[in-house]
Amino acid sequence: MLSRRSFLGTSAATIAVPHVSFASGQLEVVATTGMIADTARQIGGDLVNVTALMGPGVDPHSYRQTRSDIVAMSRADLVLWHGLYLEAQLEDFLLDLGRKRSVVAVGEAVPQDELISHEDYDGRFDPHVWMVPRLWVHVAEAIQATLSEAAPEHTDTFATNADAYRAELARLEEYAQSTLHIVPEASRVLVTAHDAFGYLGRGYGYEVMGVQGISTESEAGLDRIRTLVNTLVEREIGAVFVESSVSDRNIRALIEGAAAQRHDVKIGGELFSDAMGTQGSYEGTYIGMIDHNVTTIARALGAADVPIGGMNGTLAHAG
Template identity: 65%
Template sequence: MIRRQFLLTLALALALPVTARAEPPLSVVATTGMIADAVRQVGGDQVEVRALMGPGVDPHAYRQTRSDIVAMTRADLVLWHGLYLEAQMEDFFADLGRAREVVAVAERIDRDRLRAHDDYADKFDPHVWMAPELWREVVVAVRDTLSDQRPESAEAFAANTEAHLAELDRLHEYSRQVLSGVPPERRVLVTAHDAFGYFGAEYGFEVLGIQGISTQSEAGLNRIRELVDTLVERRVTAVFVESSVSDRSIRALIEGAEARDHEVRVGGELHSDAMGQPGSYEGTYVGMIDHNVTVIAGALGAEVPERGMDGKLSAGF
């Protein structure tokens, strides 16, 4: 009796269809929110991604924590920006790369498209996300890296990438359109540090940062005086603070201009080295750039949609 029941159970089991066990999502750790967003857009439900640096975090000064090290050593793949953005972590990534797949995605950009800087010999401005046309190359680098890790999903990654690149094209066109509404004489963008060079080159703005391309550079009194002179002489009326940089130097500019009877206001807070809050529209790459473009254009005299490109911004203008 027992043997007959066993044989019946075995026969039923063999008759059931065999279901292939689904492969678990690829575990990815990314340094910045911008890279993590690209991974989500390209990888879809086939990736699980963690960003080390959240809103308001300065990547130039960031050092890996103990929990970061644990997460990266357990991940299938670690993606970092490169171009000296994560300056304090470069030695760590060199060591980690001996045991894990570690890729600096922005290093894949053609050097001819990168912006050199006098303050840093043989290094480039890392803030490539400020121009959607340039950020496309990072998205493609993410696609290629994920496809190398999981070749069987390469077709899905390619389709997701094409959809996201189309969205970036639309973002670029929106940016070009609204920023063209800023009167030419007012296309001067003054910020806490020199993070908007690619933005300026793409959309025809003169960009003046108090600090250099790294927030680790010093903002001396001479630089403050030079910029106050510029604000007064060129009648610049708006300057911008950054979500990941102290506003102390910007306030010094405003006070310096006020002492010379020239009124300057804060035109808004820009997302320079980090995106907005997770789960918010501004916490995506598209939302971050939409926010920056809409704030800059509106503050400098252009007509802008009240809530940005698709009406998704959390605050109106």
């Protein structure tokens, strides 16, 4: 029985996921975040029934398990969580559950040399790897491997679905690269509510400034807000971004502070940071979430000829 599958480092437990009998006709999977849940559905197809604990607008950094969550995870064939200390308030429960059930930290499949070190905590890393599709491929492959171990008779189906999904991720990565590079180089500054976009900044050549730290649990001090206001004014940055899962209070403070110095700053749009869009919508999928972010950022920061409908022409609104 798997106590905890971690893909980060060599000392983590790597006991195989047990084979699961399909008594209900489907593999019952519980995923913590919407991004993991959507990816598991894409790879598992009709062979899996995936429940996501955290819906639109939910902050995984501060999320605590409910009674119904405990029941769902305890009864699931597999529990997929991100790891990298994203689900900080859930971690003790998940590690304890992993002593009895199949619990896999799929976010930790990203190679350590691809991770951004946490500036405040030694040995910890920025968990927001989903911001770059090239990195999310590692997570998709970890989910494929986990499903295949649980139901080896369906390995070929999972592999076929995963191949198709990797092709979509490659197309999304190409769109992100080409679209974000249209923004004039001097305008490639992304100011958001918290530091969720570090991988995006590194991957596509953007300077990223968050009011709060990597976790939304960190407090944004007056000095930080004052420093960012001065940066907005001095560098004539005209757009900042709110996030769907984080209060816009600090972003509004930036806008008001800049206005007091006679500098006009607008909200460039709402970005999906730690949660996807409305369930059932295009933005409620991983592909749609990143398509929305890329399109919104590029349009708000001055990129010409970026379609409002995004990569697939199906965005509800962007920018």
